[in-house]
Amino acid sequence: MFIGHFGLALAAKKASPKTSLGTLMLAAGFVDVLWPLFLLLGWERVRVDPGNTVVTALDFQHYPFSHSLLMSFVWAAAFAAVYFGVRRYPRGAVVVGLLVLSHWVLDYLTHRPDLPLLPAGGPVVGLGLWNHLAATLIIEGAIFFTGIWVYLRATQPRDGIGRWGFASLMVLLVVIYLANIFGPPPPGAQAIAVVGMCSLLLFAWPYWVDRHRVVEVR
Numbered sequence: 001m002f003i004g005h006f007g008l009a010l011a012a013k014k015a016s017p018k019t020s021l022g023t024l025m026l027a028a029g030f031v032d033v034l035w036p037l038f039l040l041l042g043w044e045r046v047r048v049d050p051g052n053t054v055v056t057a058l059d060f061q062h063y064p065f066s067h068s069l070l071m072s073f074v075w076a077a078a079f080a081a082v083y084f085g086v087r088r089y090p091r092g093a094v095v096v097g098l099l100v101l102s103h104w105v106l107d108y109l110t111h112r113p114d115l116p117l118l119p120a121g122g123p124v125v126g127l128g129l130w131n132h133l134a135a136t137l138i139i140e141g142a143i144f145f146t147g148i149w150v151y152l153r154a155t156q157p158r159d160g161i162g163r164w165g166f167a168s169l170m171v172l173l174v175v176i177y178l179a180n181i182f183g184p185p186p187p188g189a190q191a192i193a194v195v196g197m198c199s200l201l202l203f204a205w206p207y208w209v210d211r212h213r214v215v216e217v218r
């Protein structure tokens, strides 16, 4: 899942208004941030295999450190602890921890059975929504647009950056998402890892935009 993760991050602004959208998005996508790093280190493996599922050409061969259920709890606890250490905002710490964990749940829904429960050995699971293109677009799109709706009700733009910076970020996410699904498959594992590392820079955008919006008190 891609924009679905960010849909939950957007909606989480309502639950944790003092947390930046940048941090919420980073939490929801955190294990996908670790993943390209672990690919480059050789700890995890991916293979390009067009048709692996209808939606993705990626064969997630081995990714137990970033994507197993058990490690997701570890990353969630670590993310929440660091967040609490820096911000001293208990509510925010709980929300970002849950967002890190939610990543596994949404990936469980979408991936074919390739998601490990444990970092070593144990079964691999996945409900395989990615075998169904229309259902993927509808469900993931619904989560994403619900998230936008909740975020827009929870915050108000302070200026043009808050309004148009936010809108263009959302458009960009949709474009990346559709390009991933309908564009040509990536040339190889190395390219996936490098592009993944570069896309880290994108997280600066929601931090910037969020500072130009105020939380709406209702």
Ligand SMILES: [Zn+2]
Pocket: 001, 031, 032, 067, 103, 107
């Ligand atoms: Zn993932």
